[in-house]
Amino acid sequence: MAKTNEKIHVLADESLGGIKREYVEVDRKAKRGEKIVVVDKRYPDDIYKNGDIFTVDREVPLGSDYVECGEAKSDMNCGGLIYLGEYRVLEPTNIVHIDGDRYEMVDRKPEVGEKVIHMNEGKSEGRVTEFADVGVGMIDVIEYEDPDGDITCGLSHGFYRVLVQLPKENEFQEFKDKKRGYKEVKNFIHNELGITKDDIQEMIRIAVSNEVKKAAESGEFQSFISSKIDSLIEEGFGDGGRLLYGFKERVSQTVSNEVGKRIANNLNISVELKSQ
Structure with missing residues (x-):
């Protein structure tokens, strides 16, 4: 099985009308018409250098351990031979670059x-x-x-x-960084602190319960719920004095949303991962 290197090369692809395309490095023998990149130059007298990219343009004898590229020809290498181990094949992916965006x-x-x-x-x-x-x-x-x-x-x-x-490269990297940070916090909570998922759910349940109790005792819920319902009633009878369809459901959903937002704003749960 051919080994794929994660290194990406962005090159104009003639088969796509010159649109830039992403290629990945693969460790195998190249075929005629494929692109290769030199990664470990073997002979100092060859004119090519590591990082050079060529297209294999000639068939080679079956079983040979080299490819031939016209652009690699020199007085010391009249056939433009590049040996297996000196290069990696650049295989095209389905990702292209158009007007600065990746598709x-x-x-x-x-x-x-x-x-x-x-x-x-x-x-x-x-x-x-x-x-x-x-x-x-x-x-x-x-x-x-x-x-x-x-x-x-x-x-x-x-x-x-x-x-x-x-996503753009910086957005993708930001996503990976956030994902890595999430895993670090998760591992710290479970492995270092010994806190289980059930423990966390119980903590949140208690915190929400306490916030609801405090808001109810202070009369905060009654004031904003009353205001919201008054507004909805006025809106609900806007059609010639007839109560609009779905009024009950809208009241229930609006009050539920407002209560949820109030609780979320009052709760301040933060987890800090401390490095040692």
């Missing part, structure tokens, strides 16, 4: 407003448009002019990919 190309039916890209046998001229509606045997899109000057306003099913926008 994943997904094979499914689009929703109104989503971006789509025309595809034919894995290739595209790079035209991106928006889905508008479902037609007969195709989807309607915001019309655009193709390379031949013809106007395209629809794409047949199976000949497009939906572009699903992904």
Whole structure:
């Protein structure tokens, strides 16, 4: 099984009309037409260096442990040989970069407003448009002019990919940091403090109960509930003196929401993870 390296390379993809695409490093022998990156140059006299990217452009004998790239030719290496172990294959992913945003190309039916890209046998001229509606045997899109000057306003099913926008790199890193911090706090609570999920639920139940009791004793609930109900009654009889449908449910839901917000605002539960 080929080993994949997490390092990502963003390169223009000619098969997508020059749209930038993300590639991952894979440790295996390359095939003709594939991109490779030099990671461990073996011979000092070769003109290429670590980090250089080439396209394998010639077939090599079966069982050989090298590939040939014309751009790697030199007086000392007239065949442009790059040996297995010196390079990694760059395999394309379904993630592309368009106008500074990252998108994943997904094979499914689009929703109104989503971006789509025309595809034919894995290739595209790079035209991106928006889905508008479902037609007969195709989807309607915001019309655009193709390379031949013809106007395209629809794409047949199976000949497009939906572009699903992904979080930006900094947003993704922020998400990972928050997730890591959550796990650290969770592990600290369970492993170091010995507090179980049932213990936490009981703490919250007691805290909420105490806050409700305090608010009830102070008369705070009665004042704002009375004000809310008065407002809803006035609104409920707005249709010629007839009580609007769903009035009872709206009163119940509004009061419930307000009580919940008041309790949440009064409660101040914080957990601090202290590093040793």
